[in-house]
Amino acid sequence: MDLAAPLHPDDLARAAQPIEVTLPAAHRARITESRAFLGKILGEDRAVYGSTTGFGALVGFKGRDDPRDQADNTLAHLGAGQGPDLDPALVRATVLVRARSLAQAASGVSPHVVDALIAMLATTFAPAVPRFGSVGASGDLIPLGAAAQALRGRGFAYVGGKRMPAAEALAEAGLDRLPLDGRDALALVNGTSLTTAALTLAARQVRKIAAAQQDLTCLLTDLLGVDPQFLDERLMRRYAHPGAITVAARMRAALAGPGEQSGATRPGAGEQSGATREQPGGKRPLQEPYSIRCSPQLFGAAEDALRYIDQVVAADLAGVSDNPLFFPDDDSVVHGGNFFGQPAAFAADLLTTVQAQLGNLAERQLDLLVDPHRNGGLPPMLAAGPGQQHGLQGVQLASTALIAEIRRDAMPAGMQSLPTNLHNQDVVPFGTQAALRALDQAELLRLICGSLALGLRQAAYVGARRPTGGRTGELLAELEQIDPVDPDRPLEQDVRRAAAICCDRY
Template identity: 35%
Template sequence: MLHTIEPGGLDARLLRSAAEGGSRFALAESARARIEASVRAVRELVSRHDAVYGINTGFGKLAQTRIADDQLAQLQKNLVLSHSAGVGKPLEAPVVRLMLLLKAASLAHGVSGVRGEVIDALLALLNADVLPVVPEKGSVGASGDLAPLAHLSGVLIGIGEVFVGGRRLPAVQGLTKAGLKPLELGPKEGLALLNGTQCSTALALHAAQRLQRVFDAAVAVGAMTVDAAKGSDTPFDDRIHAVRGQPGQREVAGTYRDWLHDSPLRQSHLHCEKVQDPYCLRCQPQVMGACLDQMRHAFNVLLTEANGVSDNPLVFADQMEALSGGNFHAEPVAFAADNMALAIAEIGALSERRTAMLMDPVLSGLPAFLIEHGGLNSGFMIAQVTSAALASENKSLAHPASVDSLPTSANQEDHVSMATYAARRLHQMLDNTAGIVAIEWLSAAQALEFHRPLQSSPAIEKLHATLREKVPFMHEDRLVAPDIEAATRLVESGVSLA
């Protein structure tokens, strides 16, 4: 499927298509006039011999150094080479695909002085799934994601490496695969390619995509645990949530009602003596609703960033001016990522508490550690310990990255956002939380079967069957790690009521 990229026109659907791969993207023809005008403006500014940052000057602390006209092309190439200083393992394919799309979309606004053929080349790499090898570490999230974007952009001039079908190849071979030849960058083009928040934004957007799936699974599994523990559905009554008015809370309560609707198991204990359930069951709408509100706010910030321009300087062709500013500072992305980290940690923390509750026969009314012949068998005892370890690790990772800053470039760039780390660490947290929810799913499914022949709701029984296609009931102790791995894959793939 071919998607046309209009400046400011990215949405969740396009971002998802880009991350998944397999779609094609093209620059809207309507954007080309403004792009060409910005290129002409750069040429005019160069001909005037006025000092314009990054066009005919050095970079960062070296901005006071003027560069001769016959060295401007070399200046842009040197910028890419010198800034390709990343370390660590390569970023994953969905993130690099998003980086290519976001950089092309930013340049398409026509205020960066970059030729249309450069933008087309970025999209050609994306369309051919020729993905630059981008080390994950090396950006502080201000002056843009310089090192990651240098590695991304270096491929356009034949420098660096790419992944093609899982194989790591020299950049020149990747260009051939995409039907391209190495480019010579014009004035301002290297700087425009490197300046921007596209790495941190791509990391955070991909985390948001993953988080939605983990969130949906956590709500579904949490509903299963309510029934497995013979909990009450009264706390999900809309009247409770309407009088508070928090939108996420009210919406999520409705989702819990949908999952639990028409459960014979619930009907079997409507008039029991238990008055109130533990918070991990009763307060799910309040906690998960707050997480949902944070997730949506963060995504809206990231979508705005994806549709904006974070280059510097910006070229306004109508006024024939290049204005230096600070749109490359990724503070909005850092804050959004930090808020997502809180949500990820809380989703996992609440899930772990539900698992722990199921282990305790006093609270759950079920066999200790959900296994027959306890003592001889340990059941889910250590699976819950693993869940606790993952939840505890997330607490450390949830510490806000945005409050940290270290001056760079000899104190010229003296306050930075740390947005790239803020976004990158989300994926480690998501790995942890997906594992926590997977362990709860295994536990809740096991617990349900101790209530047979009573059935849960049709929706929860379908969720139970989905897990049982991969993981059987635990009659006696067995190797648990493969079960957790299988359940984690199911969590990451997403669940729905449909």
């Protein structure tokens, strides 16, 4: 992985395990040049935030004279985080994002700092970082402060998944303690790398889940013998939204049989004159419930939203999140607000909205599937022996609880600004909370998706017709690796397995 190039979301996922990261010689030379420029302007007695001054609201006061003491001055007061540790995989992704930002040679950081982050990523080392404490404004100060301290051998860290004092973890991983001065310490913490990492991983996961849900909707349509005219190409062109057009084309392809065109719907679709349509699974209404009929419009809106979120992620992964920035060619040090995570906050809040509606859809589709009045006469709860067995009853209860959890947390964070830091940070984006919440909810949405998938597998067992579509048939065949529910058994692991079968295909 080359730090000269913008990161890809898959890079952050790979960072969960040891990875090889490289820094081209030309980029290292630019970092060295930027660092030398910092020394020059400090020698000219020019003001540089965090190097000659205090921090935050105390910027008007002189900092410590010794650069190493200034590093302590930066990091010690940030040791105020609370709550459980973040997932080490997320922390490692955060370090990768920070390394990419610093490698762009605009932070005046010492080259050995970037080298140390690269060395860390080649091991299983991960700083122990508390979840709570960031407002996502002057960067993720408290979480990144914990990460920086762990690299110095202070606090705690993980090696091979085991938590231990950071000094022991460094020794076990074969890493040296990281020496820092004031600018190095500030450069490590004064950015939104945690927010960016969490948003990136959440968006990546939701893209997989959305694709899986489209496939599951097609399988639902196929198993119940639903008329696919709601996906008609002519219909979707008139709807005009790009995401819906893309999604409907993908769904038509999933339902197409061998050698069948996926443009218009199948011959005769929508041409019956009665109020119902005869299918192998029973009579279907002329117009299906919205959870089927409006699914391409819903998925399409999600696709359009995800495209916007992808743009925010790409910009965050490509940009420099720090303050101040150094421009040797212009003999300038520029103070500003590139640590302000508002784009990620808005994107993460939007992602939460997307997940809530995707979860609503999947939970309603499962409800339809277990209801004998709407599933074409299949047994209630898809039980192999209703009364003697209970089929998907517990799974449906759990999925209803999961979507309620997502909906309860769907209040946007990005507009919940609270002033802090003696009104230096008088408006803050709370992007960290928004991004971490979106990442949490992605796991819940994945479980709802697995619940629907398990229901579809069970429907095929208790009497639904066999799929006629090529890709829907393939998906059912994969799901049939899971034993049918006959007799009843605990299903929590089956839900997780079904989720993996559906979502890990992408």
